[in-house]
Amino acid sequence: MNLFRLCGDMFHLLSIMVLLLKIRATRSCRGISLKTQELYALVFVCRYLDLFYSFISVYNSFMKVTFLATAFSIVRYMRYDKVVKQTYDREQDTFRYVFLIAPCLLLALVLNHRFTLTEVLWTFSIYLEAVAILPQLVLMQRTQNIDNLTANYVALLGAYRGFYILNWIYRFATERHYRQWIVWISGVIQTALYADFFFYYALCWKANKRLQLPA
Amino acid sequence: ASAQSAHDEL
Numbered sequence: 001m002n003l004f005r006l007c008g009d010m011f012h013l014l015s016i017m018v019l020l021l022k023i024r025a026t027r028s029c030r031g032i033s034l035k036t037q038e039l040y041a042l043v044f045v046c047r048y049l050d051l052f053y054s055f056i057s058v059y060n061s062f063m064k065v066t067f068l069a070t071a072f073s074i075v076r077y078m079r080y081d082k083v084v085k086q087t088y089d090r091e092q093d094t095f096r097y098v099f100l101i102a103p104c105l106l107l108a109l110v111l112n113h114r115f116t117l118t119e120v121l122w123t124f125s126i127y128l129e130a131v132a133i134l135p136q137l138v139l140m141q142r143t144q145n146i147d148n149l150t151a152n153y154v155a156l157l158g159a160y161r162g163f164y165i166l167n168w169i170y171r172f173a174t175e176r177h178y179r180q181w182i183v184w185i186s187g188v189i190q191t192a193l194y195a196d197f198f199f200y201y202a203l204c205w206k207a208n209k210r211l212q213l214p215a
Numbered sequence: 216a217s218a219q220s221a222h223d224e225l
Binding site for chain 2: 122
């Protein structure tokens with residue numbers, strides 16, 4: 001493990017903590033896309049099935065369980081908590097799951113390293129993670145006032161992606177057998193999706209203003 | 216194990 005990956009993981013963890021704290025402290029999930037959160041839960045379930053049959057490190061296992069637990073906790077708050085669920089922007093969060101899940105599943109069936117159930121599900125999770133942020137970005141585009149915690153949540157997720165790319169570059173340079181084109185291409189697409197958001201995030205941060213995305 | 220190398224990431 002290198003420093004880039006550790007930073008990436010920590011930003012990922014921090015983004016989830018910020019979101020969970022926002023929901024718990026303000027009893028509100030305004031501006032958060034349940035679709036994106038459910039897609040992330042699906043991503044984690046498909047990718048971390050290896051918890052049952054392979055062990056890499058205590059760190060990895062601990063983080064996997066943490067990501068799974070927090071993802072389901074967020075979904076539970078947004079769907080079932082009596083107070084929180086009333087603040088969910090149901091009418092605005094209209095992105096269709098099938099538009100993301102179906103192409104990713106098809107692609108995973110065709111483009112994978114090995115045609116086994118766990119490998120296809122792992123590959124599916126890589127593809128799905130790349131586009132799972134889209135419902136959140138669409139929701140933010142529709143919301144006039146994006147609160148700071150939501151903006152910071154997405155910015156932290158973007159930082160996680162950025163550090164993972166640095167990690168891949170580092171591993172590509174230092175490890176002989178690190179040739180992961182599936183991960184590379186999905187990762188670059190995923191990070192590129194944030195580029196537009198980051199542009200406006202930086203503009204508003206410089207001007208010390210609340211984030212507003214142009215329509 | 217080259218195809219498996221990204222499996223040690225999260």
